[in-house]
Every structure is written in C-alpha cells, then in structure tokens.
Amino acid sequence: MEDALWAQLQNTGLEEHDDKDRIEQETDEEETDEQTNEEEEQFSFPHEERVDGPQTGPKGVKADRDFHELNKLIANKKAINEYNARMISKAPMTTTYLDDEREELLVLQHDELKYVREQRLKQLKRERDQKVFGTVTTIGIDEYAEVIDEEESKGIPVIVHLFDEQLEKCRVLDQYLTSLSNKYALAKFVRISAVELDFDLVESPAILGYKNGILIANLVRMIDLVGARFDIEEIEDLLLRNGALSEKDLYDLPTSYNEAY
Template identity: 25%
Template sequence: MATLEDRLLGEKLQYYCSSSEDEQSSPEDDDKVDEDQGASGSNKILQDAAIDCGSKELQPWEGSSTNTGPKGVLKDWRNYKQMETEKRKEKEKERIQLAKKLALTCRSHLEDEKAEAAQNEDKDDVDSLLDAAVLESYIAQRMQEMMEQAKLNCSVKFGRVVHLKSTEEFLKAVDEEDKKVTVIVHIYRKDAAGCDAVSGCLACLAQDYEHVKFCELSATTAGLSSKFVVNGVPALLVYRGGLMISNFVRLTDSLGDDFYATDLESFLVEHGSLPDRTLVPASCIRSSAADAGDDSDVSLDD
C-alpha cells in the first residue's frame, strides 16, 4: 500500500506489484481484470476481421446480383417490364402483318369506273398503234430522225472512188480517217478476172453511199506476195476506226467473173460491211445518182 507521502510526491507505486499486494487482492479487482482482458480480446477479433476483409480483392460484376434489397428488386422489375414491352410490340407487328395478308381489298363504284376508263383508254392506244398506217408513219419518222443523227455524226461525204498510189497513202487513208467512217479498199490487178467488174460496181456504190470511203490499190503497189497477186485478187478490205472488220479474198469465187453493183451491194450488206438501204424509208433515201452526177467526180483510171 502507498503511503500518504508517496502520493504527495507523485510516485506511482501502483505500477509496481508485490507479493503482498497480490495476495491481498479482492474479488472485485479480479472481475475488473477479466473485463479488461475480454475487451482487448474483442478488439483483436475486430482487427483480424478488418485485415481479412482488406486482403480480399473486389471481383468484377458478372451481370447478375444476389442483392435482394430495394435497389435490386427495382432493377429486376424494370428489366421485366422492358422485356414485356418488347414482346408486346413484336406481337403487335405480327398481328398487323397477318391482318394485311388476310384483308380483302375492295374498291368503290367510282374507283371501278375510273379503272375501267383507264383500261379502255389503253386499249384504244394499242389499237391505234396496231394500225398499219400509224405504224408506217411512226417508223418513217424514227428512221428520219436516225438518218439525220447519222448525218450529224458523220458530216464527211466522199461520193467517189479514191485511187491510192502508194502504201503511205493507203495507211493514211485507213488510219487518219474519222473513226465512224467505213473504209473499203479494193485490191486489184490489171487484166485479172473480176477486177474490172468490182471497180465498176464500186463507182456506182460510192454515189449511193456517200459517207463510205471507197478506195482502190494495186496489188503490186501494195507489195503483196506474188501468190496473192495471182490468186487473191480481186479482194476487198473493210476498215473502221483503223481496224480491219472484214476481208474478202478472191470475190470471183462468190460472185463469179461478171456481176452487177446490186450483187456486190447485197454481198456487202449480208456480211455487215454496208448498211441495208431497204430498211430506210423512201423519204430518207438521197436522190438518185443521176441527179448528182454532175457534182460527183468518178474516175476509174489509176
């Protein structure tokens, strides 16, 4: 036990224990010690639990929650209502589509009269088009428009046979001509069978097909082989845009030694080298060669 002097001097002898004090401790003191130990033990448990919670890592949310609180219930209710709304919209669309398929179309009496009048009008138009006179007039009009357009596209006119005296002139006549102009070159040899007939026919065709360029070139001047000079003439070479589109070697095999301009014209039309004049209305065909004979300069000399 501390004396009065010790207490006045401030010496804390209560921190020091002695055998006498331990032996004289009361039951109340023992209860107090037990309470202190219990409090310290509970604090230690709480600290250990806090350490355990801090050591665990937070896991990412996987789309579902086990929260059954007010927030979790409200979220689930909203998702449910959204799904119900989407299902209701889909059913409504399906119902509308089914109604459109099963709906019976009906028209009023006025609409029926209008439809009948339109059908009668279309029928009258078809009947008028089937009329031979109307068809002929329409075809003539369209052909006239096409011929005028062709003349605008090809304003160059020849109307005679061009005699080529060298290979340079031949290349110039073929390569430097307008791409829309058809160039027909006659390869000939003097005194060869059929060459004079071809020359005379080209002179006539040149006046009828003013937009086609007809030329003549001697086989010897062109530097062709002797075999071709003997067996290949008369020959026609057809060019357009600098490219050969047709070639006819030894025409006498197809037309014979003597033939007319109409025979050669039919032959070229059949092979697509000349346009077919029979498909052009009479009003679109140019005047005969006799009307323009004075204006055309046709020469058959080399």
C-alpha cells in the first residue's frame, strides 16, 4: 500500500512539473509574438489595415478618405524618390543652360572666324592672280592688235593714247593718263605713235577705248568734248561716261610700286 501511495505522489509531481514547463513555454511564445508585433509596428507606416470594402457611415467615410489620402501620399513620395534618383544618375552627364549657351556661342564664333578667313584667302588669291598694270606702256604698230587681243577674254579695258610728242596737248594728256593709270591699275594704258600709224590728229589728242576686243570709246576729237583747256578730272569723267573705265578698274597700288615708275 505504501508503494502505491508513493507512486501516486511521483505521478502528481511529474504532472505539476509538466504543467509548469507548458506555462513557461506559452509565456515565452506570447512574449515573442508581442516583440514581433512591436517590431512590425515600428517599421510599418502607421495606418489602419483595410480588410474589407468601402466603409459606411460618417466614421466609415472618414476612414475611406484617410485611407485614400494615405495611399496618395505614399504614391507621391515614391514618385518623387524615383525622379530624384533619375536626376542624380544623370547629373554627371548633363550641363547647365549657361554652359550650353557658351558652347553654342563658341561654335558660332568659330564658324564666323572660319568664314572671314576663307573670304580673306579668296581675296588674296584674286589679288595674286589679278593682272595689275599701273603705268602707261609705249607699244609699236606691230604690237597694237596683240595688246588688245590678249586682254579680250579677261574683260580688261585697254586705253590707247594716239600720241604725238610734237603736240603740247598730247604731252599734257599723257601726264594725266599716267596718273589715271596708277588709280585705275586694273586697266591697261598704252601709248602709240600717231605718226607711225599714219593718223592725222588735226591738232587734237585722241583716245581709243577697247573692252573684250571691241572699240567702245572713239574719242579722236577729244578737245571737242572737253575743250582746249582740259584738266585730269575732265579726262577721267570723259573715260567713265563713255565706258572706257569703271569703278571696277580701281586699285590701290603700294607706294613702292608707284615710286618705281
């Protein structure tokens, strides 16, 4: 009988011990669940969980409004963060408005300078290839036709002075033509003996003007056009009015070139 009583006491102790372990285990699980819930609440956005459809009643309407406002706020914040991230990633590859304007200005300045340089080079080439005379050349009768023909295709005007050194007016005219040949250096000025041509000047200097091989100014009775007491301005005007010269024939010769003649 004592053995039976002792066995009952042992069973009762074991049951109490098991109950104690079970209670402690349940207590630990509850504490763990509470801690997990606290952590979730700490790192979650504070809002009420929606588990059903739209709410009704004043409180339900307010809850719906708050719920949608919260979702809108979250969406806007997400969009802003994404935009900022894109801008930050593009920053090293983009420039400011002023930088773009400065770059465009530099390109324009470069293009303008390039254009001016090209035009200047073309002008220098034209001047280099251009035939410049700047003086009155004496020719013989056998050169007469050749002098006119060689300038025919180039459009260079040829001014021919039928010269007789015995006539004072011819000597005066020759001085004026020498000065005009310096001013209109792109035109060819020549003198030829009227006696050698067997041409009677009849006491009047004579000028013939050719262009493209064609006689365009026949001024054999010059004093009838400008008078016996003519000056260089009248001679220049006479040649311009009759098309023997033009402003295109003007050329500024270097001083050293003029002094050489």
